[in-house]
Amino acid sequence: MLDDIDRKLLGILSANARISLKELAAEAGLSSPSTAERLRKLDERGVITGYTVDVDPRMLGYTLQAIVRVRPLPGQLHIIERMIQEMPHCVECDKVTGDDCFVARILVRNMEELDGLLDGIAERAQTSTSLVKSTSVKRRLPALLP
Amino acid sequence: MLDDIDRKLLGILSANARISLKELAAEAGLSSPSTAERLRKLDERGVITGYTVDVDPRMLGYTLQAIVRVRPLPGQLHIIERMIQEMPHCVECDKVTGDDCFVARILVRNMEELDGLLDGIAERAQTSTSLVKSTSVKRRLPALLP
DNA sequence: GATGAAAATGGATCATA
DNA sequence: TATGATCCATTTTCATC
Numbered sequence: 001m002l003d004d005i006d007r008k009l010l011g012i013l014s015a016n017a018r019i020s021l022k023e024l025a026a027e028a029g030l031s032s033p034s035t036a037e038r039l040r041k042l043d044e045r046g047v048i049t050g051y052t053v054d055v056d057p058r059m060l061g062y063t064l065q066a067i068v069r070v071r072p073l074p075g076q077l078h079i080i081e082r083m084i085q086e087m088p089h090c091v092e093c094d095k096v097t098g099d100d101c102f103v104a105r106i107l108v109r110n111m112e113e114l115d116g117l118l119d120g121i122a123e124r125a126q127t128s129t130s131l132v133k134s135t136s137v138k139r140r141l142p143a144l145l146p
Numbered sequence: 147m148l149d150d151i152d153r154k155l156l157g158i159l160s161a162n163a164r165i166s167l168k169e170l171a172a173e174a175g176l177s178s179p180s181t182a183e184r185l186r187k188l189d190e191r192g193v194i195t196g197y198t199v200d201v202d203p204r205m206l207g208y209t210l211q212a213i214v215r216v217r218p219l220p221g222q223l224h225i226i227e228r229m230i231q232e233m234p235h236c237v238e239c240d241k242v243t244g245d246d247c248f249v250a251r252i253l254v255r256n257m258e259e260l261d262g263l264l265d266g267i268a269e270r271a272q273t274s275t276s277l278v279k280s281t282s283v284k285r286r287l288p289a290l291l292p
Numbered sequence: 293g294a295t296g297a298a299a300a301t302g303g304a305t306c307a308t309a
Numbered sequence: 310t311a312t313g314a315t316c317c318a319t320t321t322t323c324a325t326c
Contacts, residue, residue, distance in 0.1 A: 018197040034294050053156060053163050088288055092284075093283035095279045097279060133242060136241050139237060142235055142253045168302055180311050182304075297324095298322085303318070
């Protein structure tokens with residue numbers, strides 16, 4: 001699927017996606033054109049889905065982070081999903097198996113704001129909220145299998 | 147804190163962090179040197195913490211994604227945290243308030259692999275696992291406050 | 293597929309507003 | 310603090326292996 005060089009490229013990019021092609025090529029032990037071609041193919045194959053910037057939420061004024069499990073009341077699932085998607089405070093949400101249909105990551109400025117958000121869906125869903133105290137594992141790539 | 151141009155730069159970068167400085171400047175309506183200087187400062191201030199590549203886990207052979215809540219048994223918290231951190235299948239983990247101490251996102255190739263991982267910590271922690279059926283909100287930036 | 297050289301493009305610096 | 314001009318570095322293309 002991926003060869004050693006592809007894995008190396010992904011590893012380097014995951015640490016710094018804005019590295020120049022030249023440096024990337026040098027670190028991977030390849031020429032720039034070959035490196036560019038490999039990136040193009042990883043993109044084309046859908047292995048690489050994008051390049052993004054990581055931002056410190058606190059520096060944007062978001063001092064509180066919460067993981068909220070959402071259990072929509074009967075008949076409310078689709079409305080709730082749409083409400084979550086349109087909530088700019090939600091930065092990540094998965095639909096999962098089990099009683100809790102959704103697990104969402106929410107950023108807020110303070111408790112009042114969190115309270116307000118949860119109140120906004122309280123009529124249509126039950127929620128269980130855990131506040132994030134610290135991050136044990138910062139988002140990273142999984143092991144790149146051979 | 148951030149002005150309109152900074153917010154614009156972050157927005158553009160979150161959609162494509164490998165855009166050239168020149169294009170970035172053009173899209174933001176700024177000169178390249180000013181754009182470079184602003185990026186440098188966003189970095190320096192800790193607003194931007196890095197640039198990463200997004201990868202489709204399925205393209206790496208990880209067909210199953212799970213959100214696992216982990217409740218360590220008394221006295222096992224630190225060992226469990228270390229075990230999670232050293233687990234290459236864990237791509238994200240937060241320490242949270244409440245009975246469940248950790249919420250981890252796990253990638254595996256199949257059910258057997260997930261079962262094996264959970265077995266590996268079963269002596270030291272209780273776990274509640276939800277399988278991810280779909281992604282309602284792909285990781286994104288929150289609203290950039292004025 | 294990968295490479296090396298040439299053409300095209302982009303980035304960093306500096307003087308200036 | 311932003312800009313435009315300059316020079317230097319990088320990226321892309323293409324012919325070749």
